[in-house]
Amino acid sequence: MSEEITDGAAFWDARYRESERIWSGAPNAELVREAEGLPPGRALDLGCGEGDDAIWLAAHGWRVTGVDISAVALERAARHAADAGVADRVDWQRHDLARSFPAGEFDLVSAQFLHSYLAMPREDILRTAAAALAPGGVLLVTGHSGPPHWQPAEEGHHDHPAIELPTPAEVLDALRLPEDAWQILRAEEHDRLQTAPDGTPGHRRDNTVKLRRR
Structure with a gap:
């Protein structure tokens, strides 16, 4: 386990x-749809x-390793x-x-x-994740395809430019x-319902990539 405190860890603990x-x-x-x-x-x-x-995975029979950068989040998760x-x-x-990745095969x-x-090397992390799969194992990646409906997508209006929002083809x-x-x-x-902070209903465009290692 990595115990090193990084700027990212401090940020997410505060969050x-x-x-x-x-x-x-x-x-x-x-996850429920694809893992059931x-x-x-x-x-x-x-x-x-x-x-x-x-x-949810543990309740459905899995042995799970749960990983996060935030000690605060992990303490809550354990409770x-x-x-x-x-x-x-x-x-x-x-x-x-x-900086580090859990040992083992999944x-x-x-x-x-x-x-x-x-900033986060998401592509490198996902490649490491793929390498950690056992034969027959499944990599399941779900992400946002764009900003939420209350946030304009045009250049200069994205609140968090460091966030990578790749398409399924770009993930592959x-x-x-x-x-x-x-x-x-x-x-x-695919679309899902998401409510804006002011209570306005709308949809968010997400995407899912699911791969099996032969």
Whole structure:
């Protein structure tokens, strides 16, 4: 486990201290959709935050490694896992993924909205994640395709220019995986409901890439 404090760790610790709960408490819908039919094994949840996805996986039979840069988030995740009765099925690890990565081989690596307000080598992290998959393992990457509906996408109006928002094709290109060693199970954009801070309903364009290592 990496215990080194970085600027990113300090930023995200401060972000999580702003509220008792940052995220919804529910697992990401795309994870549920894509992982429900998979046989449980060893899962790695990258950027696990307060633990919602990792806890859902553990409750469905997976042995999970949950990774985040924020110690504050991981402390909450551990409490939530204990409350859910799955504490013994999740190993919480603190990593700045730009500097260190969990050891081991996994049957599922999930990267749900692995975006950062700070500069982050997302492509390198996802390539490392792909290399950590066992034969037959699945890499599941879900991300935003663009800013939310209340934030104009035109140049000069994006609040967080450091955030990478690649298309499915760009995700696949960046992974640079040999085609004969990987099966593309899904690579598409999709909409979901999202409410603006002022309560205005709307949609957000996201995308999902799902690959299986042959």
